[in-house]
Amino acid sequence: MRHWxxxxxxxAFVPSANELCISSFALSCKVSKNFMSNHLETGKTxxxxxxxxxxxxxxTIVATNWKSGRAELDIIAHFKNxxxxxxxxxRSSESLLVAEAAVNARKRALMVKAAGNYIYESNWxxxxxxxxxxxxLRQEGAAVIRHFEDVFYPNPTxxx
Numbered sequence: 001m002r003h004w005x006x007x008x009x010x011x012a013f014v015p016s017a018n019e020l021c022i023s024s025f026a027l028s029c030k031v032s033k034n035f036m037s038n039h040l041e042t043g044k045t046x047x048x049x050x051x052x053x054x055x056x057x058x059x060t061i062v063a064t065n066w067k068s069g070r071a072e073l074d075i076i077a078h079f080k081n082x083x084x085x086x087x088x089x090x091r092s093s094e095s096l097l098v099a100e101a102a103v104n105a106r107k108r109a110l111m112v113k114a115a116g117n118y119i120y121e122s123n124w125x126x127x128x129x130x131x132x133x134x135x136x137l138r139q140e141g142a143a144v145i146r147h148f149e150d151v152f153y154p155n156p157t158x159x160x
Contacts, residue, residue, distance in 0.1 A: 046090025046135035046143075047074055053133070053145050059084065063118075071114035075133075083128040085115045090135040100134040100148060112154045129153075 051061050059077040066073045075086035089102045111130060119128065129150045136144040 042090050042092065042137060043088075045137065046133075047088045049135055049143050049145060050086065050088040050133040051075055053147070054079075054086070057147075066114070066118060068114035068117040071110035073111065073114050073118065076118060081126055083119070083124050083126060084131055085111060085118075085128065086131045086133055087111060088133045088135060090137060092137050092139075100132050100146065103132050103151075108152055 047064065051064060054075065054077055055061060057079075059079045061075060061077050062083075063076040064074065066076055073085055074088040075084075077084045077086060087103055087107065089100055108130075115128065115130070118124070130152050132148045132151050134146040134148070136146075138144065
């Protein structure tokens, strides 16, 4: 696992060759068709499901939708003395693009900048990692959650 602190924000990006699905499970939930059609509500539903999932896995949620300039960190959590910055991507089952593929270089750069600001403001001195949670909302009312741990670390060449 790669860890960084505020002093490590200039480390080069090295794509992980083993971005494996660490935790995956099917979650039965009630998702109305209104949620499926409304983009913002779909995102909020996915973020709530992701937060519930993390709490069941032993994470402590510190903040949700934490804003810093143009960036927003979906979930900030603590897990085993590590600060975990989580980007949640939610898609309906009709989507052609898998949710986790939407975390591009620009999004990573915004997350890193916001995480650096959070680390500074909160005086966090421990380890930190970036996770992605992909939520697929299915038409039958179920959700599939895939949790990718430690998927990237700061890249100074990512453009904002």
